[in-house]
Amino acid sequence: MAKALSADFWASVKKDYEKGLSQAELRKKYNLSPSSLANKIKRSGWEITQSQKEAISAFSEASGKISAEFGKANETQKAEIINRINTIIDDCEIMASNRHLAKRFQARILDGFNDGMFESSKDIKAGTSALKDLEYIANPKPSVEVNQSQNQSNALIKIEFVE
Structure with a gap:
């Protein structure tokens, strides 16, 4: 056996x-x-979703192209490519860490509700405000600016995405 x-x-x-x-x-x-x-795989229910397979495939294709271009680059260009890759890795680590912190903080807020830790709505607002800040850092999205102007009797609203 x-x-x-x-x-x-x-x-x-x-x-x-x-x-x-x-x-x-x-x-x-x-x-x-x-x-x-x-x-x-079957007994343990290991599964890779179609979107994960597609992401892996897209990454493999992109990394192959980067590798090919890296081979053609001069030393200055290679240093810049390496610098950009390291920046992407650092950014991903920061986002993952912030997501972990946000999850832990969410759990603490829930515990606070259950244990009566929050004494006032001000306490709750401070906690949720901090959570929103963490979520923004963990999932950066373009911010949205809304500009309103009056055009005779019709209100005109312009929405711009700012990076």
Whole structure:
């Protein structure tokens, strides 16, 4: 009888599965039989949605193009490409961290409601205001400006997206 594989082992396999490695690639990397891997995926309900598959595919295509262009670039251009990639990575880490903080803060607010921690509406407003700030940082979107002007008897509203 084969020895059962550890939870840590399967966690590594799942992580690579979620990265988009094919079952063939996973079997080769982890020395797994086709039935062992397929059964684990099915039993554990591992799933990659179509949008995730498309995102992985788009990223693979884009990174291939970047790699090709990187090979053609001079040293100054290569340094700029690396700088831009590092900035994107940093931004993604900040957004992920802020989302984590926002979730924890949401839980604290909920606990505060349940435990009677909030003494006044001012306390609640301060908490929700901080949460909105975190959400804005975690999910930056273009801000919207609304300008109103009076054109004879008709009000004209102009909405502009500002980045």
